[in-house]
Amino acid sequence: xxxxxxxxxxxxxxxxxxxREDVSMAxxxxxxxxxxxxxxxxxxxxxDAIVVGKAPDLFEGVMMPELYLAEALGAAGKPLxxxxxxxxxxxxxxxxxxxxxxAGVHRKVLTVxxxxxxxxNAMWALSVPVPFVMPVHAGAGGYFAPHVRSYIRRSGxxxxxxxxxxxxxxxxxxxxxxxxxxxxxxxxxxxxxxxLWDPIRYDETCPSSDGACALVIAAEDVAKGSPDPxxxxxxxxRSEPTTAAERDQVNPQAGREAAAALWKQAGIxxxxxxxDAAEIYVPFSWFEPMWLENLGFAAEGEGWKLTEAxxxxxxxxxxxxxxxxxxxxxxxxxxxxLRFGEAALQVRGAAGDHQVDGVRRALGHAYGxxxxxxxxxxxxxxKPSS
Amino acid sequence: xxDVAVVGFAQRQMEEFDGSPTCVExxxxxFAECYEQTGWSxxxxxxxxxxxxxxxxxxxxxxxxxxxxxxxLPPVNESHVExxxxxxxxxxxLKIQTGEVDTAVVFxxxxxxxxxxxxxxxxxxxPYTMTPLWxxxxxxxxxxxxxxIDGGIWDERAMAEVVDRSLTDAEKNxxxxxxxxxxxxxxxxxxxxxxxxxxxxxxxxxxxxxALVLAxxxxxxxxxxxxxxxTGISTFSDGLHLGTRDLTGSxxxxxxxxxxxxxGVEVAELHAPFSHQELxxxxxxxxxxxxxxxxxxxxxxxxxxxxxxxxxIGEAARRVWDGTADKVLGHATSGPALQQNLLCVMAADPAExxx
Numbered sequence: 051x052x053x054x055x056x057x058x059x060x061x062x063x064x065x066x067x068x069x070r071e072d073v074s075m076a077x078x079x080x081x082x083x084x085x086x087x088x089x090x091x092x093x094x095x096x097x098d099a100i101v102v103g104k105a106p107d108l109f110e111g112v113m114m115p116e117l118y119l120a121e122a123l124g125a126a127g128k129p130l131x132x133x134x135x136x137x138x139x140x141x142x143x144x145x146x147x148x149x150x151x152x153a154g155v156h157r158k159v160l161t162v163x164x165x166x167x168x169x170x171n172a173m174w175a176l177s178v179p180v181p182f183v184m185p186v187h188a189g190a191g192g193y194f195a196p197h198v199r200s201y202i203r204r205s206g207x208x209x210x211x212x213x214x215x216x217x218x219x220x221x222x223x224x225x226x227x228x229x230x231x232x233x234x235x236x237x238x239x240x241x242x243x244x245x246l247w248d249p250i251r252y253d254e255t256c257p258s259s260d261g262a263c264a265l266v267i268a269a270e271d272v273a274k275g276s277p278d279p280x281x282x283x284x285x286x287x288r289s290e291p292t293t294a295a296e297r298d299q300v301n302p303q304a305g306r307e308a309a310a311a312l313w314k315q316a317g318i319x320x321x322x323x324x325x326d327a328a329e330i331y332v333p334f335s336w337f338e339p340m341w342l343e344n345l346g347f348a349a350e351g352e353g354w355k356l357t358e359a360x361x362x363x364x365x366x367x368x369x370x371x372x373x374x375x376x377x378x379x380x381x382x383x384x385x386x387x388l389r390f391g392e393a394a395l396q397v398r399g400a401a402g403d404h405q406v407d408g409v410r411r412a413l414g415h416a417y418g419x420x421x422x423x424x425x426x427x428x429x430x431x432x433k434p435s436s
Numbered sequence: 437x438x439d440v441a442v443v444g445f446a447q448r449q450m451e452e453f454d455g456s457p458t459c460v461e462x463x464x465x466x467f468a469e470c471y472e473q474t475g476w477s478x479x480x481x482x483x484x485x486x487x488x489x490x491x492x493x494x495x496x497x498x499x500x501x502x503x504x505x506x507x508x509l510p511p512v513n514e515s516h517v518e519x520x521x522x523x524x525x526x527x528x529x530l531k532i533q534t535g536e537v538d539t540a541v542v543f544x545x546x547x548x549x550x551x552x553x554x555x556x557x558x559x560x561x562x563p564y565t566m567t568p569l570w571x572x573x574x575x576x577x578x579x580x581x582x583x584x585i586d587g588g589i590w591d592e593r594a595m596a597e598v599v600d601r602s603l604t605d606a607e608k609n610x611x612x613x614x615x616x617x618x619x620x621x622x623x624x625x626x627x628x629x630x631x632x633x634x635x636x637x638x639x640x641x642x643x644x645x646x647a648l649v650l651a652x653x654x655x656x657x658x659x660x661x662x663x664x665x666x667t668g669i670s671t672f673s674d675g676l677h678l679g680t681r682d683l684t685g686s687x688x689x690x691x692x693x694x695x696x697x698x699x700g701v702e703v704a705e706l707h708a709p710f711s712h713q714e715l716x717x718x719x720x721x722x723x724x725x726x727x728x729x730x731x732x733x734x735x736x737x738x739x740x741x742x743x744x745x746x747x748x749i750g751e752a753a754r755r756v757w758d759g760t761a762d763k764v765l766g767h768a769t770s771g772p773a774l775q776q777n778l779l780c781v782m783a784a785d786p787a788e789x790x791x
Binding site for chain 2: 304
């Protein structure tokens with residue numbers, strides 16, 4: 051049996067900030083949901099099911115917060131699912147919501163992903179000592195810095211490539227009214243910022259944000275009434291273990307296999323030529339060239355050349371993270387859904403000041419854990435042919 | 437809809453698991469059992485999905501280590517819900533329905549004994565208005581039981597009858613952590629634990645893990661002569677706040693029942709962690725008097741968190757495999773006082789009342 055066609059017809063997000071003390075968790079989610087519903091021209095009452103995603107519950111200090119949020123999210127009397135797949139969760143949640151439509155179970159699904167990091171302390175939540183497990187202690191930057199060093203050594207990339215990414219994404223965020231950090235950055239400014247985890251500088255790291263993102267995903271008959279549906283052309287999830295001697299954490303097998311499966315599903319043979327805009331999960335600058343290779347946009351060791359040549363800039367061959375990306379806003383649980391939602395906005399021509407001209411197909415990408423969980427989708431302005 | 441069946445099931449339940457909260461030591465032999473039942477290897481599994489809770493494990497990302505038990509190189513198509521394994525099964529069923537995969541293994545795990553379970557679960561409540569008062573699970577269930585008794589909807593005797601039947605049936609369940617029937621009179625003579633609940637009215641704190649195997653069409657037929665075909669699956673949620681819903685009923689269970697065909701169900705495994713909740717569910721699901729409820733002993737004999745609902749589906753499916761029933765129901769609940777409910781109807785005939 052073939053999948054039922056499904057499309058994103060509404061995208062909403064919050065204004066992302068370090069601390070959204072003006073709203074509760076429920077208020078944060080509703081801010082994104084209400085925008086998505088308005089965009090879709092739909093009321094909450096019309097929605098068939100609610101799918102909630104977020105990263106670890108310790109980030110807010112509430113066990114399974116969707117239970118207490120059920121009423122505020124309009125889920126009382128409806129099916130309510132809660133997804134948690136680490137940093138990739140925003141993407142995975144959108145995929146689970148899509149599958150409710152693609153399986154033919156529901157016609158109108160609302161999905162929301164959020165993180166309100168200011169409610170708790172993410173560093174604490176990530177540092178709870180676990181018996182018999184080696185503590186990381188260093189936070190995410192300390193964990194990923196060796197992978198970045200390894201990438202630079204293996205690829206021979208010039209050491210300022212990371213700064214090019216950071217300057218680009220931060221400057222792109224000036225065109226996104228929802229972004230947390232909105233500041234013009236030059237490569238020199240980034241290079242002049244403090245070194246945190248060599249070779250990752252302060253300006254090359256993502257912020258900690260409070261924020262949410264919501265999508266309305268609809269079946270074909272509903273989507274046909276939308277002026278600008280973003281049709282789902284392919285979805286994929288892949289996982290691999292945290293620690294295994296044979297793992298390549300610079301270019302993980304799970305990411306490569308996920309991308310290959312995704313391009314196949316979406317009927318794409320040359321992603322660099324056929325994808326018009328990409329929202330890639332880049333929490334530390336160097337992950338742009340690393341993921342360009344992992345995703346198959348560039349050969350191994352060649353990703354930095356696309357970045358250095360300006361190919362990933364707003365006016366480049368493959369504009370990457372026109373929204374400002376994770377480097378400008380990082381409400382962890384929502385960060386993946388923001389990538390998926392921004393990809394949908396691009397193909398709908400609804401991305402506002404950070405819209406790229408004539409986007410027909412866009413990639414949304416998220417990863418989590420120790421570069422081990424991947425979720426991705428391709429959305430397009432045309433309904434998929436198969 | 438594609439015909440999808442439950443074709444494998446393995447479980448472990450115990451009072452105190454002497455191992456890690458990620459339960460990898462339990463999951464490895466459980467998966468081995470699933471492979472033995474199906475004749476499959478890891479390569480035959482199209483999708484993996486698990487259910488567990490970080491708060492129960494006392495750490496973030498507890499499922500990350502748990503998937504090591506799969507042996508995830510080469511990488512796998514995998515997802516996780518912060519819910520009972522029954523909802524992981526729902527996600528896997530959806531994945532098979534999309535046509536993307538034909539097979540799936542779903543699993544759940546949890547080490548409830550690692551903390552004080554009823555206190556841990558108080559963290560599921562409204563963080564602003566309820567959790568600061570630390571109303572624990574047992575106390576909330578006791579309030580619910582009291583409402584029903586005072587309303588004349590059930591009585592302590594009916595609750596004791598549920599317990600007596602469950603613990604008698606549990607004698608035949610090698611995984612039961614509490615077993616041994618006595619008599620309604622004897623049970624009623626025992627002391628109160630959280631009035632009107634006696635200890636035996638409450639599911640025992642249980643550690644454990646379980647896995648279920650799903651397969652579509654001919655893949656299912658190749659595994660079992662009588663696959664337990666899923667003819668209906670439905671889940672609904674209520675709001676959490678205790679003051680905004682009628683605790684003597686379950687709106688979400690009723691909605692789920694309306695979305696499936698329960699006619700002709702012979703065996704129902706109900707995930708009622710408190711005796712009176714079985715009475716609520718029987719009424720909301722309108723189960724006939726001759727429906728055999730919880731022949732495994734049910735959750736009052738053992739209720740590993742985030743697995744208990746999945747186990748109900750597995751126990752029900754087994755009755756179809758072994759020919760003791762043609763149509764069965766597996767039920768799962770989540771959240772305080774039956775907030776969320778899931779029904780999975782299975783039958784020997786895939787065309788039986790499909791939804």
